[in-house]
Amino acid sequence: MRSYFLRKVVYLLVTLLLILTFNFLLFRIMPGDPIYLLFPKGAEKPVLDLWRETLGLDQPIYIQYFQYLIDTFQGDLGISFSFAKREPIADILPPYIQKTMFLSGAGVIIAIFIGIAFGREAAWRKGKMFDKFTTTTMISLYSIPTFLYALFFIMIFARFVPNWPFVHATGDDFDELSILGKVVDIGQHAFLPIISLVMETMAGFALIVRSSLIDVMTEDYMLTAEAKGLPERDVLKKHAMPNALLPVVAVIAFNVGWILGGTVMIEYIFTYKGLGFLTWEAVLGYDFPLLQACFFIETVAVLVSSFIADILNFYLDPRVKI
Amino acid sequence: MKINLKFIDRFTNWVPRLRMNPVALAPFVIGITLAIAALALMVFLTGSMEIPQKESLIAVFSALIAVMCTFAVNALKEYRDINRAFTVMIITYITSFMLALFIMSLVLNAIVVSGVPGVGITFDWPAVSLESIIFWAISSFAAGIIVSLAAIYQIRLMSKKTPEMAQLHSLYAMILMLVASAAILIGMIAWQPRLDLEEPEVGISGLLAVFLLSLIAIFSLERLISKTPMNLRKDSFMSVILVVFIAVVALIGYDSVVGNLLVTTSEKYIMYGTAAAMAVALIAILFPIGDTIKINRELSGHGMPSTRRFLINLCLVSALVALFGFALYDIPPTGNALKFGILSAAIAGALLFYISIPLKEVLGHSKTEKLKLSITSMKRIWMQYKESRFGLFGLAVLIIVTGIAIIGPTIAPQNPLDLREPENLLPQPPSGKYWFGTDFEDKDVWSQFLWGARVSLIVGILAGLLSAIIGTAVGITSGYFGKIADEVLMRFTDFFLVIPWLPLMIVLIAILGRSFWVVIFVIGIVSWAPTARVVRAAVLSIKEKQYIERSIALGAGNSHIIFRHIFPNVFPLIVATSILLVAEAIFSEAFLDFFGLGDPNVVSWGWMLERAHQESAMMHWYWWWILPPALGIILLIMSFYIVGDTLDEILNPRLKRR
Numbered sequence: 001m002r003s004y005f006l007r008k009v010v011y012l013l014v015t016l017l018l019i020l021t022f023n024f025l026l027f028r029i030m031p032g033d034p035i036y037l038l039f040p041k042g043a044e045k046p047v048l049d050l051w052r053e054t055l056g057l058d059q060p061i062y063i064q065y066f067q068y069l070i071d072t073f074q075g076d077l078g079i080s081f082s083f084a085k086r087e088p089i090a091d092i093l094p095p096y097i098q099k100t101m102f103l104s105g106a107g108v109i110i111a112i113f114i115g116i117a118f119g120r121e122a123a124w125r126k127g128k129m130f131d132k133f134t135t136t137t138m139i140s141l142y143s144i145p146t147f148l149y150a151l152f153f154i155m156i157f158a159r160f161v162p163n164w165p166f167v168h169a170t171g172d173d174f175d176e177l178s179i180l181g182k183v184v185d186i187g188q189h190a191f192l193p194i195i196s197l198v199m200e201t202m203a204g205f206a207l208i209v210r211s212s213l214i215d216v217m218t219e220d221y222m223l224t225a226e227a228k229g230l231p232e233r234d235v236l237k238k239h240a241m242p243n244a245l246l247p248v249v250a251v252i253a254f255n256v257g258w259i260l261g262g263t264v265m266i267e268y269i270f271t272y273k274g275l276g277f278l279t280w281e282a283v284l285g286y287d288f289p290l291l292q293a294c295f296f297i298e299t300v301a302v303l304v305s306s307f308i309a310d311i312l313n314f315y316l317d318p319r320v321k322i
Numbered sequence: 323m324k325i326n327l328k329f330i331d332r333f334t335n336w337v338p339r340l341r342m343n344p345v346a347l348a349p350f351v352i353g354i355t356l357a358i359a360a361l362a363l364m365v366f367l368t369g370s371m372e373i374p375q376k377e378s379l380i381a382v383f384s385a386l387i388a389v390m391c392t393f394a395v396n397a398l399k400e401y402r403d404i405n406r407a408f409t410v411m412i413i414t415y416i417t418s419f420m421l422a423l424f425i426m427s428l429v430l431n432a433i434v435v436s437g438v439p440g441v442g443i444t445f446d447w448p449a450v451s452l453e454s455i456i457f458w459a460i461s462s463f464a465a466g467i468i469v470s471l472a473a474i475y476q477i478r479l480m481s482k483k484t485p486e487m488a489q490l491h492s493l494y495a496m497i498l499m500l501v502a503s504a505a506i507l508i509g510m511i512a513w514q515p516r517l518d519l520e521e522p523e524v525g526i527s528g529l530l531a532v533f534l535l536s537l538i539a540i541f542s543l544e545r546l547i548s549k550t551p552m553n554l555r556k557d558s559f560m561s562v563i564l565v566v567f568i569a570v571v572a573l574i575g576y577d578s579v580v581g582n583l584l585v586t587t588s589e590k591y592i593m594y595g596t597a598a599a600m601a602v603a604l605i606a607i608l609f610p611i612g613d614t615i616k617i618n619r620e621l622s623g624h625g626m627p628s629t630r631r632f633l634i635n636l637c638l639v640s641a642l643v644a645l646f647g648f649a650l651y652d653i654p655p656t657g658n659a660l661k662f663g664i665l666s667a668a669i670a671g672a673l674l675f676y677i678s679i680p681l682k683e684v685l686g687h688s689k690t691e692k693l694k695l696s697i698t699s700m701k702r703i704w705m706q707y708k709e710s711r712f713g714l715f716g717l718a719v720l721i722i723v724t725g726i727a728i729i730g731p732t733i734a735p736q737n738p739l740d741l742r743e744p745e746n747l748l749p750q751p752p753s754g755k756y757w758f759g760t761d762f763e764d765k766d767v768w769s770q771f772l773w774g775a776r777v778s779l780i781v782g783i784l785a786g787l788l789s790a791i792i793g794t795a796v797g798i799t800s801g802y803f804g805k806i807a808d809e810v811l812m813r814f815t816d817f818f819l820v821i822p823w824l825p826l827m828i829v830l831i832a833i834l835g836r837s838f839w840v841v842i843f844v845i846g847i848v849s850w851a852p853t854a855r856v857v858r859a860a861v862l863s864i865k866e867k868q869y870i871e872r873s874i875a876l877g878a879g880n881s882h883i884i885f886r887h888i889f890p891n892v893f894p895l896i897v898a899t900s901i902l903l904v905a906e907a908i909f910s911e912a913f914l915d916f917f918g919l920g921d922p923n924v925v926s927w928g929w930m931l932e933r934a935h936q937e938s939a940m941m942h943w944y945w946w947w948i949l950p951p952a953l954g955i956i957l958l959i960m961s962f963y964i965v966g967d968t969l970d971e972i973l974n975p976r977l978k979r980r
Contacts, residue, residue: 158942283919
């Protein structure tokens with residue numbers, strides 16, 4: 001058991017180091033001086049020299065690398081170039097991270113519940129009308145990219161629901177609202193982003209749960225459970241589902257990167273000021289330090305969640321312990 | 323165990339040879355000398371001992387490449403078989419070319435940044451002036467000549483048996499290499515040091531051009547030199563690859579011109595360079611085909627009639643013209659190029675069909691049997707495929723979209739990139755004149771829809787192909803060789819599996835610049851990891867089969883086992899997964915375009931959606947503007963999923979759901 005944990009932790013650290021190195025090299029790999037990535041052409045040479053010194057770009061590359069590692073571990077992610085006052089990125093990020101966590105967290109939880117429900121019922125009625133209908137619908141839903149859902153929902157809501165808020169996470173008069181008003185406001189703003197996010201994810205989960213459950217239902221112990229005379233729903237709930245959900249945990253963990261991608265799309269479309277939107281702003285403003293930081297945070301989030309899934313899998317699945 | 327011992331054995335064999343053999347040492351010495359010279363030059367130019375970090379990194383890298391070259395050349399001696407030897411040589415020369423390029427670029431980088439002291443020439447940053455281009459031209463030309471001289475020397479050594487032939491070939495090779503160096507020089511102009519962000523796409527496409535041009539040069543060299551009898555299929559396969567290369571090079575040439583690579587006068591040089599490269603490639607294609615046929619005729623005793631030989635050449639030329647036509651497809655405003663292209667493609671296809679009928683004559687009996695076998699297996703797959711109604715639907719959609727992609731821009735009433743006077747200020751709903759209505763600039767949505775299909779399809783297929791190739795290579799390597807290779811490659815694969823794909827694509831495009839090719843490259847390079855996993859698992863199970871053990875016992879080498887036993891066995895799996903990859907690539911492309919990271923001058927469905935989103939068409943219920951591209955994307959993705967799934971069930975029956 002200890003060796004399992006140890007291996008996982010070592011893998012986590014190695015991948016983290018890989019990501020940091022990757023992130024570092026990514027912005028220094030192009031031919032030419034990296035300073036020109038940051039400044040458009042026409043900047044004065046003294047200004048460039050000053051910034052090169054400030055950013056440490058005049059150092060040898062390995063010193064820059066260690067400096068980068070040390071800075072990152074101390075929580076210093078550099079300085080943003082596009083934000084007016086050249087703030088440290090570590091100060092800018094928290095509210096954005098919060099919003100993204102809210103959006104993707106809520107989306108994933110809803111998607112998991114709906115997806116599992118549909119997948120379970122479809123597998124239980126395998127080959128029947130309901131199963132065929134659900135599977136076809138889910139495959140169709142799964143083939144539609146998340147951002148198209150967002151576009152469709154905006155189109156329909158803009159037409160049929162007057163005054164529905166489409167942009168930003170909160171209304172303009174958010175601070176003046178009562179607590180209940182605030183909750184309603186947040187809910188209203190988050191509603192469309194979340195359901196757009198849920199659609200594709202849910203369909204994916206449903207399909208996975210269905211195929212996993214169908215696999216489990218062919219196992220011998222299912223026949224035993226039925227032969228014991230257990231009620232059918234009990235067989236499903238107590239014997240089939242726990243086993244079927246095991247691979248699903250891993251799949252969900254591996255899909256966190258996918259979901260984050262979906263969040264980027266959603267945030268861009270709804271101007272929902274989370275990490276994805278910040279990424280977009282960084283690209284737009286050629287703000288490479290900010291882009292680097294956003295990418296780093298997103299990668300680490302995915303890494304940590306897959307690590308958690310590993311640990312969870314360890315507790316859920318006794319076979320891993322052997 | 324076996325593999326390991328062999329490797330060690332080989333390694334110990336190489337070391338003494340390294341000292342003994344001057345030919346083997348040549349690339350190493352050249353590489354090291356160039357690296358040292360470059361560093362010295364840099365010290366001289368910058369006037370200080372502090373060598374810039376990136377440049378020193380590149381120098382070290384070049385030295386490493388040089389060492390690799392040496393080993394590759396040594397490997398030559400391992401092979402008695404001349405074909406294999408040439409394969410290795412090709413690798414050597416690719417690396418040598420790249421080495422020369424790296425060194426030249428870093429020297430130039432230093433010069434552009436600091437000027438040439440003493441001579442009095444200073445270069446303005448960031449523009450690359452004419453002087454620097456001339457310098458670049460001369461130096462790369464010199465590099466090309468050095469490398470080609472080394473090549474010729476080695477070739478002469480190799481073909482000692484017939485001195486006259488060797489001499490003649492060296493002459494041919496010399497001429498070809500000179501032309502190729504000219505082509506490379508043009509490529510290098512395209513790959514100017516990236517000093518500002520305004521022309522970001524130039525970097526990558528120029529690099530690609532250089533790489534492809536060197537490949538073409540190397541292929542042509544190899545084709546001309548090796549007079550050993552080869553089978554026609556292999557040669558025509560090579561030729562097809564070359565034709566594709568040419569198309570790509572043509573596209574890149576066009577891309578560079580459009581990307582404002584160099585202002586006005588210099589554009590001509592790029593045109594000339596592209597033309598030169600194409601001429602080289604043309605020679606490279608036509609010569610070997612003729613030779614092979616001649617050789618085959620001599621061998622079999624009853625060769626091909628000269629008319630058919632003529633037809634083969636004609637067919638290749640028209641295929642070339644066709645590809646030119648396609649390559650030039652989106653140059654406004656004539657549209658004639660495309661019609662011309664389609665016409666010549668049709669002719670080429672018909673001719674190919676004609677000459678392929680009496681295959682037995684050319685291919686010999688056993689090959690014909692093999693071909694028949696593959697045709698029957700295709701038929702069997704189709705019989706099974708027909709059973710699936712879903713699959714047929716997907717295939718139908720796919721065929722329709724492909725049809726639109728091929729003829730769409732020709733039948734489209736308008737060119738979406740044309741500037742025109744708007745008649746209406748607001749988008750118009752569908753009417754008899756505009757089938758799908760118009761957008762904000764009073765442009766026809768139907769025309770845009772027809773144009774968009776092509777890019778979505780091409781990007782999807784190319785990116786899917788790229789990631790399938792990377793995934794297969796990684797999967798087979800790590801599955802077959804195991805041990806450290808497996809461990810390292812799998813950590814790498816895990817890394818790519820875990821990393822959030824969309825942010826990674828966004829970051830890469832932000833760095834590499836926005837262009838058509840960058841989008842393909844980025845999608846391909848981000849999405850290969852799942853394929854690698856699947857292929858590795860399959861290879862692991864195949865490796866345990868007894869026939870592999872038997873062929874090892876019979877003395878088969880690694881490459882024989884991989885290409886003859888493992889690859890054909892995992893191939894169906896790769897086909898099925900890469901079709902799914904294409905679906906995902908289409909999805910990524912659509913979103914990247916929608917996100918504003920695509921090439922702004924390339925019409926695609928994502929591009930249409932981006933424009934609609936910019937004008938907030940969703941808010942105003944302009945459904946005729948949104949639905950066509952959106953539904954197009956959805957249908958295309960869905961059809962690829964369906965076709966991939968259906969094929970998967972037929973080709974890989976073990977994976978069939980219970």
